[in-house]
Amino acid sequence: MNPEQELETVARHFRAQGCRWTAQREGIVRAAFATHDHFTAEELLAHSREVDPRVSRATVYRTLLVLEQAGFVEGLDAGDGGRRFEHVLGHAHHDHMVCTQCGAIVEFHDAEIEARQEAAAKEHGFSIERHSLRIYGVCRSCNKKPRSRRRG
């Protein structure tokens, strides 16, 4: 799916929900989809304003809420109080490994893990909406550095 198609998909979703498709929302969605990085609400605000200067912080939060509920964007808590979001549409589901030394994020996916999660949920009569698996540890490149030179 190319960027314009993705945008169209989102616009269609908003309208189908009875939500209006405004210039601000388009700017925010364009900014969010312009990268696959893990961004904060504040960063998204800054990028949105590059696309369209008349975007307020409140609107970014309000739009992020709709995008997240619709599954276009996924939020993961950054560990430091704030949250980070990532563009999901058109990207396969994956989990994350977070390096506690340099903050690097490695994405991975394991079909067997997904299958076992579904089995566990079924066993408990639980219907899955989404899940979050994060592994914290030290990444390859930090493992190579002597302790004293780590973090970077």
Place this chain on the structure above:
Amino acid sequence: MNPEQELETVARHFRAQGCRWTAQREGIVRAAFATHDHFTAEELLAHSREVDPRVSRATVYRTLLVLEQAGFVEGLDAGDGGRRFEHVLGHAHHDHMVCTQCGAIVEFHDAEIEARQEAAAKEHGFSIERHSLRIYGVCRSCNKKPRSRRRG
């Protein structure tokens, strides 16, 4: 490990860190270890005050920080902005399913999932310190209720 032994273990850890073992800290740790429920900082404050009335909110947060860093307690974000903690010492590792309707938390464990995580980490040259797997969805009892009566 019985409760008194656990308390002794924690006290020893505090002293080994050069931290002082105070009446407030003991009260907080007793309160935290008195249950295996998932409690908020505010709830822990209330329980700590039942044990020892002269405990302040600030001290609860400060103590929770030490306990978490030492691995005696584990924090999980409740999804609703706040965090919940659980008593870890002497309990086997497990993952969580969180009901998005009523907030219920179900614990589960799957050896195969753990094994595949280790394999994935190894593949990426990543050394695991800890991990967090949470499945969000609707629990058995909420699944039984008609949509309109949910949340409770």
Place this chain on the structure above:
DNA sequence: TTACATGCAAATGATTTGCAGGGAC
């Protein structure tokens, strides 16, 4: 004695909300 710990209240920082005007449909 001497740091470290504590309570209090004020500060923080991310996120949410009330409200009056603006704009999509």
Place this chain on the structure above:
DNA sequence: GTCCCTGCAAATCATTTGCATGTAA
């Protein structure tokens, strides 16, 4: 013409911090 959406600034809410005082070691 309706309602939903927006910006703004004020309000929340969980958590952290500054400071004067208390206290473990």
